[in-house]
Amino acid sequence: MSRTINFESRLSIIARHGRILLWIINEEEKGNLSKRRVLDYIESTDVTDSNRVLSNLIESGSISIIDDKIRINLSVKNFIQWANDSSEILPASRIESMLIDVMNDIKAAHNFLNDEVLNEREKFAHSEQRLIQAEGTLNDLWGISDQNLRHVVLTSSRLRLAKDKDPLSFMVKVSKIWEKDITPMSDFRAPSSELARQRRELSDILYYTSNSSKVNNIIRKAASRTFQSLEDTWDYLARNHDLMQTEMRPLYDMVEKMRGTLRVLRGAEAILESLNKRENLNIDGELRICRTAPRDLFSNNSIDSFIFNLLSSDYVEDLSIPKREQDPVNLPIPVDLSELINENPETEDLLDLVLNSEEFGEFTLHECVEAVYSAVKGVEIQLDRNSDRRTYTKTNDSFALSALPLKMKVK
Amino acid sequence: MENKTTKQIFDSLRKGKHISVGNPLWSVIEDNQEHLESLFSQIGFNLQVRSEKGYAYFLPEDDDLAKKETVRKIVGILNMILLDLKPKLNQTDMEQFIQGNLSLPLTSINLHSTARFSNALKSVLKINDSEQLRSVIKSSDSYGFHKVENDRLFLLHASHRIFEFSMNHADKLLSGGEEE
Numbered sequence: 001m002s003r004t005i006n007f008e009s010r011l012s013i014i015a016r017h018g019r020i021l022l023w024i025i026n027e028e029e030k031g032n033l034s035k036r037r038v039l040d041y042i043e044s045t046d047v048t049d050s051n052r053v054l055s056n057l058i059e060s061g062s063i064s065i066i067d068d069k070i071r072i073n074l075s076v077k078n079f080i081q082w083a084n085d086s087s088e089i090l091p092a093s094r095i096e097s098m099l100i101d102v103m104n105d106i107k108a109a110h111n112f113l114n115d116e117v118l119n120e121r122e123k124f125a126h127s128e129q130r131l132i133q134a135e136g137t138l139n140d141l142w143g144i145s146d147q148n149l150r151h152v153v154l155t156s157s158r159l160r161l162a163k164d165k166d167p168l169s170f171m172v173k174v175s176k177i178w179e180k181d182i183t184p185m186s187d188f189r190a191p192s193s194e195l196a197r198q199r200r201e202l203s204d205i206l207y208y209t210s211n212s213s214k215v216n217n218i219i220r221k222a223a224s225r226t227f228q229s230l231e232d233t234w235d236y237l238a239r240n241h242d243l244m245q246t247e248m249r250p251l252y253d254m255v256e257k258m259r260g261t262l263r264v265l266r267g268a269e270a271i272l273e274s275l276n277k278r279e280n281l282n283i284d285g286e287l288r289i290c291r292t293a294p295r296d297l298f299s300n301n302s303i304d305s306f307i308f309n310l311l312s313s314d315y316v317e318d319l320s321i322p323k324r325e326q327d328p329v330n331l332p333i334p335v336d337l338s339e340l341i342n343e344n345p346e347t348e349d350l351l352d353l354v355l356n357s358e359e360f361g362e363f364t365l366h367e368c369v370e371a372v373y374s375a376v377k378g379v380e381i382q383l384d385r386n387s388d389r390r391t392y393t394k395t396n397d398s399f400a401l402s403a404l405p406l407k408m409k410v411k
Numbered sequence: 412m413e414n415k416t417t418k419q420i421f422d423s424l425r426k427g428k429h430i431s432v433g434n435p436l437w438s439v440i441e442d443n444q445e446h447l448e449s450l451f452s453q454i455g456f457n458l459q460v461r462s463e464k465g466y467a468y469f470l471p472e473d474d475d476l477a478k479k480e481t482v483r484k485i486v487g488i489l490n491m492i493l494l495d496l497k498p499k500l501n502q503t504d505m506e507q508f509i510q511g512n513l514s515l516p517l518t519s520i521n522l523h524s525t526a527r528f529s530n531a532l533k534s535v536l537k538i539n540d541s542e543q544l545r546s547v548i549k550s551s552d553s554y555g556f557h558k559v560e561n562d563r564l565f566l567l568h569a570s571h572r573i574f575e576f577s578m579n580h581a582d583k584l585l586s587g588g589e590e591e
Contacts, residue, residue, distance in 0.1 A: 164501045257506050264509060265497055267577030268490035270584050275487050275531040283482050287576045289554065290456075290469035291427045291477035 005060055013060040014076060017053060020045065021062060021080050024072055033070045082147065089151045089177065090144045092184035095237070098141055099188070099195060105134035106202045106226065113215060124219050131222040138226070138233045145233075149240040152177060156247050163254065171255050178252040185241045203230060335363055335371030341379055341410060349405035350381060351392055365397040372406060382407045420447065424469040425456065427477040429555035429569030432465035433511075440467045466555075466569035477554070484536050485551040486573050488544065489566070491528045492520060509574070514563040517545050 005013075014021065023041055027033045035054070042050035057063045062076045081088075109130035112123050155177065163170045188195040206227035210220050274281055340357055347353045351372045354360055360368055369392075372381075384405045392401040420436050430436050440447060444460050451458045451469075460467040492515070496505060507513040522528040523541055532538045538547055549559050556570045 164503065167502050258502055261502065261506050261509060263578050263581075264574045265493060265505075267574055267579075267581040268493045270581035271487065271490040271577045272494060272527060272531060274580065274584075275535045276527060278535060281483060281486070281580065283479050283486065283576075284476055286579070287482065287486065287572070288471050289427045289477040289482055290425055290471040290475060292425045292471075292475040 010060045010062075013056050014062055014079070017057060017062075018080060018083065020053065020057070021072065021076060022084055024063060024070060025077055025080060028070065028072060035065055035068055035070060038070050089148045089155075089181050091181050092188075093180075095141065095144065095185065096188050096195065098137055098144075099199075102134045102137045102141075102230065103195070103198045103202055105130045105137070106206060106230070109134070109223075109226075110202075110205050110209070113209070113219070124216055127215075127219055128222050131219075131226045135222075135226050135229050138229045141233050142236055145237050145240045148181070149243055152182075152244045152247050156251055159251060167258060170251075171258055174248065174251045174255045178248050178255075182241070182244050182248055185237075186245075189238055189241060199230065199234060203227060206230065335360060335367055337371055337376055341376065341408070345410040347408050348384070349390070350408040351401075351403070351406060352390075353408075355392060355394055362396075365392065365394040365399050365401060368394070369401060378411055380409045380411055382409075417447070417450070421451065421456070423555075424451075424458070424467070427469075427554050429466050429468040429567070429572065431555060431568035433567065434555075437465070437467070461571070464568055464571045466567070466571065468555075468569065468572070481551060482554075484538065484547050485554060485556060486576065487531060487536050488522075488538075488548060488551075489556065489570060489573055490577055491522050491531070492564070495520075495522055495525065495528065509566060509570075511566045511568065511570075514560075514565045517548065517559065517562045517564055520544065520548070520564070 020038075020042055024033065024038060027037070027041075039050045039054060042053050047053055058065065062073055064071050064073070109127040112118065112126040112130065115123060115126075118126070155173070159170055159173055187193060190196060206223045209215060210224035210227055212220065215223075271281070335354075337354065340354065340359060344353060351369065354368045354372055355365070360371075363371075384407050387405050389402050390405055392403065393399075416436070416439055420430070420440060423430060423436065430440060440458075440460060441462065444458075444462075448458045448460070455472070457470045457472055458467065459470045493505075493509070496508060496515070500508065504513060508515065521541055522532060522544060532544065538544050548557070548564060552558050554569075555567060556573055557567055558565050
């Protein structure tokens, strides 16, 4: 049983035998560590009285012996690992569960305040206890986040150096940190996550409680402290998470490339093995490579190719006016209505007038219509919309025209 | 896009060539992907553009395929070259070679000196010596999986298609083994 030992003595023992304690931590992780092995190690460090050193360590409570097995005190272990920068990273899942504990404590504190079964004193006592508990966990999280960031920064530097020496170990370690310790935090950090939603809700509750007149001053102060601590720790976790991502992302990208390369090499081995075994690689079926060549005349491909070649011809837009085929002198003269209009300065149906005039007897219906619908200077021609449609024919023409009559009047 | 360029792309692809990043036609394909896919599909050609990997090719739907023997040769040779380089290059250099950033002098390729490569080359691929091997490497660059410049071999992005085929083959062998 350890004797009573004060702070100074305990600290001095841990400081004096820190390296032995670090060795014990490392050996303990490998498996059972006997008292004899520890004594041998202490002797190998040039210590004259190994038994006395071991007794001091036991009396200070730094280690204990159970069934000849050495066990190190957890707090001492954490301290030594922290001092040695060899602390293990706390996985994101553990951080998440600690945050859930915090949320549950805050919820419980709030529920106690509203519990009608309890008297006021009990309500405040229980509530305060839960808030203190939540704050304690938040403090732990702050430290853990610090420790995780330090671990990631130190590990990434070591891993960079070891990349080409031991690629496999590099891949395993980087993947573990990225996939287990970093990436899952992105999920619960997201504003849409359940945890983030709860955090906002509980922050509001704490803020309300810290200003409430329904609780005593102790609860108001506790709520205010927890509110601040929750906000600060959440931000601190997020900031450190960002830094960890920045530190590890390039390494994880390297791992992804290395994985790709290893897969390619594994594929190459498989191809060689199949070739040597004369196995069918089924290239036609799986690695189909196009090779169209002209075969039979007028095959579909030839037609396709012909159509495609048409596409490739250079298209030049032609905006020039085509030449007249006929000499302008020989062009037919349009029907001249001027004489007829002089004789009949006003009519209800101009086309009817033209068609019944002997002067235009030899002209076709088409030519008469063309003349009527052409503008004549000094004459007003208007469509009679109120009239019924009329049918116009000519004895020498097989066509008929159905149209509204045109009124004509000399201006 | 000029029709002459379209024809150039069509003529390359229909002969089995793969167009990778770095080829002047690649940016034209990337910029006009939808138009070209639609245009070529109208005349029965299936344009595949692997933007994330940086290459494009025609995937034949009928029997218009390149000769199996020549394709098998280049598939075998490129995979063997990687295996030959594996113990000679570190991880980073191997990645660089696969990505086409690192080249290999043709004269340094001596697969026949390794028994397992030599066996596959001589008795399966009918490539009897290094001279013939180099000649096959040079002539098969028309597929666009690799290029030979100044007597150095560069892998092009389209070589990913071959290695993807190899990886799938390995996965099949592995799953076949597990089933047994």
